[in-house]
Every structure is written in structure tokens, then in C-alpha cells.
Amino acid sequence: MLTSEGSRPDEAGVSRAGLVPDAEPVIDAAVAPAYATWGQRVVAALLDDAMLAGVTWLAFGSGYFLPTLTPVLWADADEGWPSDPRILIPLGAVAVLLVLQALTGWTPGKLVVGIRVVREESSAPAGLWTTVARWVLHLLDAVLLIGYLRPLWHRKRQTFADGIVRTVVVQQLPDLPRKQGLAVYSAALVAVVLGLGYCFPIHGGASSAPESVVVCELDGRAPYLTTGEIALDGSVWEDWERRMWTVKATRTAHPGATVTWASDPSVRDVHYRVEIDARPSSEDGEPMISRSWDVGTGGVDDDPSSDGSYTHTRNISPDGDVHVADVELQESDGDLGALGTQVWTDVRLIADGEVLAACGSGMGYDDADQVG
Incomplete structure (x- = not known):
């Protein structure tokens, strides 16, 4: 079984882990968290991108390139990136999400869905440089979308970016006291609901x-x-x-x-x-x-x-x-x-x-x- 810093399965079959483990836990294969499904990953990505879209609209309005945690090889807007200091607002939002994922494995979207990005060999958070590299390497996944579809058939549900930096996405929630866990989950839920609300004009x-x-x-x-x-x-x-x-x-x-x-x-x-x-x-x-x-x-x-x-x-x-x-x-x-x-x-x-x-x-x- 896992140490107190690690993770343990709850009654629903979704494991729980501390937001920032003190040490890299040793995983028992019998109780290791299940890999996230392709559908869970898609929903989490949509929720995170909805928040980024909302922040971009608040900064500039409509018609600009939208930042994302799942890059693609085409742009959705006519005007591209604005030459305005306010561009730091949506870029800062991307940086915040990447840092959250690097240190905890969760973003608001992933937390609401109940999935987490961790190192393949230890189930610890991936860290900043690995997280940034994984984000950039998603461009490889974007080629004909094959990499993004790969979790549908891959044994470990990995995209090409996951395989290169040796990360996996698992079904896992924070292991926190009830009140703290409810507060953290509620904050993430409010963030994604606001993001979705700002996507409908x-x-x-x-x-x-x-x-x-x-x-x-x-x-x-x-x-x-x-x-x-x-x-x-x-x-x-x-x-x-x-x-x-x-x-x-x-x-x-x-x-x-x-x-x-x-x-x-x-x-x-x-x-x-x-x-x-x-x-x-x-x-x-x-x-x-x-x-x-x-x-x-x-x-x-x-x-x-x-x-x-x-x-x-x-x-x-x-x-x-x-x-x-x-x-x-x-x-x-x-x-x-x-x-x-x-x-x-x-x-x-x-x-x-x-x-x-x-x-x-x-x-x-x-x-x-x-x-x-």
C-alpha cells in the first residue's frame, strides 16, 4: 500500500493524493490509480481552455488567437496575437495553469474531472520543466490529431508527448481533510463554470x-x-x-x-x-x-x-x-x-x-x- 504521502483508493475507485507530496512515493501495482480515459482527458482540456478563452475575451474581446494547454497547428481567429501589453494577461493565465500542473498534477479542469498528470515511474508531480516540455511536445500530438487520439488504444493511455517525457494521466483526487478538499474542489468548479459562462456570447x-x-x-x-x-x-x-x-x-x-x-x-x-x-x-x-x-x-x-x-x-x-x-x-x-x-x-x-x-x-x- 501507499505511504501517507502517497495515494490510496477511495470507495469510488478514484485514488486520492496530497496536492504536493513531500517525497516520491513507491507505487504498489495492486493499488496504483487507474489511467484516465480519453473522454476524461478531453473534458478536462475543454474546461481548462474555456477558462483561458474567458480570460482572453475579458482582456481583448473577440477575434483573437486563444491560448491553450493543448496546442493545435491552426488558429481559430482572424486577428492573431494583439500587439498590446495586455497580452500578458492570457499568457499569465497559461503560466499559472502550467505551474499548478507542474507542482500538483492538477489544473482546475483536471481537478473537476478527477484526473492528474504524474511521472510514469513514481506518480509524483511532473515538475516545471517536464510540464513545459510536455506542453510544447503536444504540437507533435496535433499532427493530424493522431497523438491526441493515441490514448484511445495505447496501453497506458499516453499521447506522444506523454511517452517522450514519461508522464501518465491517472484518475486521482487530492487527499485532503473533508473541509479543505471541498474548498479546493469548489474553487476549481467555480473557475471552470465561469470559464464556460464566458464562452457563450x-x-x-x-x-x-x-x-x-x-x-x-x-x-x-x-x-x-x-x-x-x-x-x-x-x-x-x-x-x-x-x-x-x-x-x-x-x-x-x-x-x-x-x-x-x-x-x-x-x-x-x-x-x-x-x-x-x-x-x-x-x-x-x-x-x-x-x-x-x-x-x-x-x-x-x-x-x-x-x-x-x-x-x-x-x-x-x-x-x-x-x-x-x-x-x-x-x-x-x-x-x-x-x-x-x-x-x-x-x-x-x-x-x-x-x-x-x-x-x-x-x-x-x-x-x-x-x-x-
Whole structure:
């Protein structure tokens, strides 16, 4: 049988061991813990990776490469590793799990499932360098996933990494007094439940209008423009993602303008054009996104906007026609997210190739009133 520092089988057939043995025990083959099944290993890995995914989302949000204790040869995210000091948060979480496994044989996921990584010859914890080597060598297991499937048929249920560093995964729980054991198991259970909770997002979004607009009064350029104004406005689309009680929101500015002008009745057949240039307010130079709209004459025979990015109406009067053109940049026009929420916008009204009026100013889209 095992010494008091070693392990002994409990009534359920799962052995118990101290969290950090004082010495390497001598194993009696008759009472050695049973090897963990492939299913137990998979569940434990999923629970540990769920915790790492939750930590990564809390640090950065969605769309980044997720750290794992079971590496694979492909990435699940589009954006890769962020170049941000906060990358130390998920990497630190990986380090904590590796150290726990190195010193005790358990991670929260493995403890909840009731399995432990130990040295093959002594059933002692594997130690830091062996644990790190085993983690790196899991890349060999990831080749066609053969190594990860190997415990299904191997006598000792070992992956290739286990075989190289001489570790086995056994069914074993900590040998602690009842209250301490319950506290340790409860802490591990809470950690994995939170990790799982942060893996299930709820998405939503809403369109908002900026709280204030910039208005430029226009000088007369008869007959195409006798009076008018350009109001820099647009909208903000806010995407939010809720996981557990945490909500992360991202705002995307859609710069736009409302151009109002009066024209002489003699030029009702003239086609007008509106142009917008947008760039972050913090940057000088060339615009990041540009677009022009042939808004037509504003008559009833004009073709409507195919993408809903503009409207142009004209109220006819004997004394002069009043035009209202609304334009707004769309996702298809460029990377609106790169503009940020402080945007410099230049707007021009053009007729017959001549710029009739222009307005340029910075616009803030940080605070907005929800409109839908």
C-alpha cells in the first residue's frame, strides 16, 4: 500500500493524493490509480481552455488567437496575437495553469474531472520543466490529431508527448481533510463554470445619432445654388457582446452629411453630386475613405440609391426649388472602424463639375443618442 504521502483508493475507485507530496512515493501495482480515459482527458482540456478563452475575451474581446494547454497547428481567429501589453494577461493565465500542473498534477479542469498528470515511474508531480516540455511536445500530438487520439488504444493511455517525457494521466483526487478538499474542489468548479459562462456570447447592436452636428452656411452660386447649408452628421453603429454579466461594446462611426440648398427653377435638369472625404481627426494628409454620390436632379424620375446610402428630394416652387440630400458612408466604402470616433469630414456639393460649396470639420461620435 501507499505511504501517507502517497495515494490510496477511495470507495469510488478514484485514488486520492496530497496536492504536493513531500517525497516520491513507491507505487504498489495492486493499488496504483487507474489511467484516465480519453473522454476524461478531453473534458478536462475543454474546461481548462474555456477558462483561458474567458480570460482572453475579458482582456481583448473577440477575434483573437486563444491560448491553450493543448496546442493545435491552426488558429481559430482572424486577428492573431494583439500587439498590446495586455497580452500578458492570457499568457499569465497559461503560466499559472502550467505551474499548478507542474507542482500538483492538477489544473482546475483536471481537478473537476478527477484526473492528474504524474511521472510514469513514481506518480509524483511532473515538475516545471517536464510540464513545459510536455506542453510544447503536444504540437507533435496535433499532427493530424493522431497523438491526441493515441490514448484511445495505447496501453497506458499516453499521447506522444506523454511517452517522450514519461508522464501518465491517472484518475486521482487530492487527499485532503473533508473541509479543505471541498474548498479546493469548489474553487476549481467555480473557475471552470465561469470559464464556460464566458464562452457563450449574446450579441446585439443599435444605430445612434451624434448629439451635435456641425453646420456650414453656404454662399449663393446662382443659378445652381442660391442659398443653403451643409450639416455634418451621420450615425454610429454600436455592436455589443455580453458574456455573463460583462458587456463589451464597439462603436463604428458612419460619417455623413445633410445638404440643403435652393436653386433657380431654370436649372431643374442639372444633376448634382455630393462628395465626402473622411480621416481620423488625429491624422493630417490624405483622406482614409472617400466616396461620391451622383444624387441626380432630385426629381421623381431619379433612380433610388441601390445601397440606401443617400436620398435626394426636391420641392418645386415658382420662386425656387429646395433640395435636401442626405449621404452617409457605409461599411462597403472602406474600413470605417479605422476612423475611430473622432473623425475629420470634408463634404462638397458639385454641379456640372463645379464645386458649389464645401464644408470641413471634426466630428465626435463618442456620445450618441440611440435611434434604433
